[in-house]
Amino acid sequence: MHDIVDLEGRGVPGVFVASDRFAGAADAQGKSLGMHPRRVLTSHPIQDRTDEEMRALADAAFPDILAALTPC
Numbered sequence: 001m002h003d004i005v006d007l008e009g010r011g012v013p014g015v016f017v018a019s020d021r022f023a024g025a026a027d028a029q030g031k032s033l034g035m036h037p038r039r040v041l042t043s044h045p046i047q048d049r050t051d052e053e054m055r056a057l058a059d060a061a062f063p064d065i066l067a068a069l070t071p072c
Contacts, residue, residue: 001029004037015068017061019044038068 004014014037018026021044030036042057049057 001026001033001037005033005035008035008037013069014038015040015065017042017065019046021045040064040068 001016004016007014016026016037017040020041023041026039027036040061042061046054046057
């Protein structure tokens, strides 16, 4: 979150990706930092997933990541 806030402050668009379990923590940290950067949440948990499952998650998240980085 700090990296994305720093990049956004420098004018570099960013988006962070995390599992949905951390949505509340991201909200709290965004509030404390005074910024709510764009984010894409994936399903939780991720640590026990196979490489194939992780690739599928990444492929599924890619359109949302691209949309978050593309100006309207």
